[in-house]
Amino acid sequence: SSTELKLVPSPVVAANRPQFHSSIVDSTCTSRGQQEMYRDSAHQSPRSGLLDQALEEYTRMHSHCALYDGDGSSDVKTECRYLVYLEGYEGLGNRLLSLVSAFAYAMATKRALVIDARRGHLAALLCEPFRDSSWLLPPGFVDEVWGAPNLEDAMHRGFQNVSAVRINLRHEQTRADQRFFCPATQQEGLQNVTWIGWESNQYYVPRLFMIPSFWSLLSPWFPDPSLVFTQLTRFLCLPQNQIWARIQRVHESYLASSMMQVGLQVRRNLNADNATLAESVQELIMNCSLKYHLLPRPAMHNKEPVVVVQQQQLKPPPDTGAKSSSSSRTSAAVLVTSLHMQYYEKLRNLYLEHGTEDGTVVSVHMMSHDGVENDSYEQAVKALMEIWLLSFSNKLATSSWSTFGYVAQGLGGLHPVIFNFLALDLDDHTGPACWLGQSSEPCLHYPFVKQLECGNVPMSKQQSNWIATHIRPCQDEKYGLQLC
Ligand code: GDP
Structure with missing residues (x-):
């Protein structure tokens, strides 16, 4: 109801917002410069000059179209159009994929991206991305967008007197919803609509590249299309200062001192795991991690592993000498993230009991194990922290079909090893146990509804070549699409 639609005006004071360039210290968002x-060095992935320029122009447009002036009163300029990100109820991974897609669309169509902070957690998790103007939607505009007609209704009206449209790009779409991707819908329909409400839980960026006018605009910004999400998310999805400080403390306390940092993201629904299946999951994690050299081989054939451990427990080595010998050994810190503790415990115990064949010292860590998903702010904070910590890994494994894992790999610019737990769950055991990821990009799980009729869409040879080279079926979803 409209009584719920109160929104706190942005505390951002326009004149005090610093530049987004990392060379300039941004005290309102320290993660921006420190990330x-x-x-x-292999995963720094600097932006192209053209993308920097586009972001700078976009930031200026956003500021020009700011919905608050210095006094807090609102004002819509006639030349300004907006994309309102409507946060859904799924997990953080889904929300971030959808947010980054909304931003790509907003950049391609020169719409100011604003979010409805009344719902969801993103406004309280992420830094304000745009210098000089807030991305929080003032309360007076919220109703208009939530109450707007959907695409089908707007099309029936021929977009006459339609000032707002609510777009459904969730995984369950109608054919009418999917007409969003027809060039004619964009050019003759949505172009003049002031407000677009964006509801989605998917990563629609690959499909945006299939629309000729968007492709012409976007593709020059990304000479390496496997880094689209990486570069946009490092600009847009930065943790606010108090969360960033927690991320730094965890990193310094547990991970930073090791030579190699490994992230393992294990997305399982424990209810589905009986004892035998749980054992298979653990085996899959270990076999795939060894196959792709994420983890050092445990010294399973060590003749007296238990005695060695016991001796150390009974008689700690003297302080001198021991330190210098251990500091010269290779070390690896493994961060396991999961809703469940058992995957971490088993791995930790394995290395504690057996050590490693090559002498690498392995420490295994877990930050949280909430058991079940809930929609709390605190769980979202932990999820954001763990996504960021995973993204700092030198090597990463994620779970097939997990958007949580997609965000971590994308943010890190990492090609992950993908644990294919679905191979264990399916009766026919199809698919390999794991893949080496072909890209750091997220997979778009539901790209098409069948029989989308856009009419004849002429496409240049360059664009079709580009698509053939850079858009592939996902490894973990053959009907999905992934930028490579
Ligand atoms: P997906 O379901 O794997 O696609 O990922 P989502 O992020 O969309 O939804 C899962 C939600 O469950 C997350 O947002 C978290 O709230 C929670 N969750 C799942 N796995 C983890 C994990 O490893 N660590 C933490 N902290 N939360 C998790």
Whole structure:
């Protein structure tokens, strides 16, 4: 009801917002400038000059179209159009994929991206992304967008007197919803609509590249299309200062001192795991991690592993000498993230009991194990922290079909090893136990509704070549699409 639609005006004071460039210290969002310190040189992935320029222009447009002036009163300029991100109820991974897609669309169509902070957690998790203007939608505009007609209704009206449209790009869509991707809908329909409400839980960026006018605009910004999500999310999805400080503390306390940092994301519904299946899951994690050299091989054939452990427990080595010998050994810190503790415990115990064949010292860590998903702010904070910590890994494994894992790999610019737990769950055991990821991009699980009729869409040879080269079926979903 409209009584719920109160929204706190943005506390951002326009004149005080600093530049987004990392060379300039941004005290309102320290993660913006500091994030690069945590990534190895292979995964820095700097933006192209053209993308920097586009972001700068976009930021200026956003500021020009700001819905608050200095006094807090609202004002819509006639030349301004908006994309309102309507946060859904799924997990953080889904929300971030959808948010980044909304941003790509907003950039392609020069719409100011704003979010409805009344619902969801993103406004309380992420830094304000745009210098000089807030991305929080003032309360006076919220009703208009939530109450707007859907695409089908707007099309029936020929977009006459339609100032707002609510777009459904969730996984369950009608054919009419999917006409969003027809060039004519964009050009003759939505172009002049002031407000678009964006509801989605998917990563629609690959499909945006299939629309000729968007492709012409977007593709030059991304010379390496496997880094679209990486570059947009490092700009848009930065943790606010108090969350960033927690991420830094965890990193410094548990991970930073090891030479190699490994992230393992294990997405399982424990209710589905009987004892035998749980054992298979553990085996799959270990076999795939060894196959792709994420983890050092445990010294399973060590003749007296138990005695060695007991001796150390009974008689700790003297302080001197022991330190210098251990500091010269290779070390690996493994961060396991999961809703369940058992995957971490088993791995930790394995290395504690057996050590490693090559002498690498392995420490295994877990930050949280909430058991079940809930929609609390605190769980969202932990999820954001763990996604960011995973993204700082030198090597990463994610779980097939998990958007939580997609965000971590994308943010890190990492090609993950993908644990295919579905191979265990399905009766026919199809598919390999794991893949080496072909890209760091998220997979778009539901790209098409059958028989979409856009009419004849002429496409240049360059664009069709580009698509053939850079858009592939996902490894974990053959009907899905992934930028590579
Ligand atoms: P998906 O379901 O794997 O696609 O990922 P989502 O992020 O969309 O939804 C899962 C939600 O469950 C997350 O947002 C978290 O709230 C929670 N969750 C799942 N796995 C983890 C995990 O490893 N760590 C934490 N902290 N939360 C998790």
